[in-house]
Amino acid sequence: MMRKHTRLIAWVAALLVIVGFCQLGRWQLQRMHEKQALLDQQVPARVQALRLAEALAAPLRLRWVEDRGRYLPGTVLLDNQTRAGRAGFKLYQPFLSEDGARVLVDLGWQPMPPDRVLPRLHVPQGPARIAGLLAPPPASGIALGPALATTPQAGVWLANRLPPDEVARALGLPPRGLPERVLRLDPALPGGYARDLDLLPNTLPPSRHLGYAVQWFALALTVLVVALVLEFRLRRRPAAGSRR
Numbered sequence: 001m002m003r004k005h006t007r008l009i010a011w012v013a014a015l016l017v018i019v020g021f022c023q024l025g026r027w028q029l030q031r032m033h034e035k036q037a038l039l040d041q042q043v044p045a046r047v048q049a050l051r052l053a054e055a056l057a058a059p060l061r062l063r064w065v066e067d068r069g070r071y072l073p074g075t076v077l078l079d080n081q082t083r084a085g086r087a088g089f090k091l092y093q094p095f096l097s098e099d100g101a102r103v104l105v106d107l108g109w110q111p112m113p114p115d116r117v118l119p120r121l122h123v124p125q126g127p128a129r130i131a132g133l134l135a136p137p138p139a140s141g142i143a144l145g146p147a148l149a150t151t152p153q154a155g156v157w158l159a160n161r162l163p164p165d166e167v168a169r170a171l172g173l174p175p176r177g178l179p180e181r182v183l184r185l186d187p188a189l190p191g192g193y194a195r196d197l198d199l200l201p202n203t204l205p206p207s208r209h210l211g212y213a214v215q216w217f218a219l220a221l222t223v224l225v226v227a228l229v230l231e232f233r234l235r236r237r238p239a240a241g242s243r244r
Helices: 003-043 052-057 164-170 206-242
Strands: 063-071 074-083 087-098 103-110 126-135 148-149 156-159 182-185
Touching: 003 206, 052 063, 052 087, 052 126, 074 103, 103 126, 148 164, 156 164
Parallel strands: 074 156, 103 182
Antiparallel strands: 063 087, 063 126, 074 087, 087 103, 126 182, 148 156
16 A cells, blocks of 8 residues: 555656646747747838837837937946847937837947946937837846846946836836837947847747757656656566566
8 A cells, every 4th residue: 555655646746747847848839939930020020111109009019110209318228238248238228209109229239347337328319310120128037126226327227127117217208108119229320339130139049949848848758758667667566576
């Protein structure tokens, strides 16, 4: 009786581990499909340029935006952004279109000095023409602590993530004054800092998610095979002992 009870507990534990590994594999596959779908939108998005207000009112997907307006005061630096293996931050400046639509514009990447003393920043001000990809903001990790912190430079905020309502409040914009998307400024435009239209910076490409999914499913299969082998051996022992 004790042996059967122990085997039952072992099988329950094995099944729980198998289900857990399979769930992790499914999550990796889901992330792969989400990121691949995002990448597949990039080329069609450039076929038709929209004004900022039109792009924000359209269904949620990548949109190419060309518009005129003016940059608003206030700069947000998104920390922990890497480029070519170097740590740095991305600069974001609020923009108001002639139609009254607002968005955070990604001005590009700047390296963070080893002493983490921010350099003097040169950001655009006043009337401007923008063009770029309206896309989700960079992915953030686990939300720990406040999203934004002040810096010694007036009107400059250091952020570890970009919740639109908190950013709008820090920049003195109206409530819900920013969308949950940012404008990836066209690298061909003059000014700004080092930038590109890479949709998956600081994160895994779809192929890596597929690789991790295969690993999780392989671990689940390994646990199942080990459990079956052990069960087979335990079942053979009484039969072998009865023949003596």
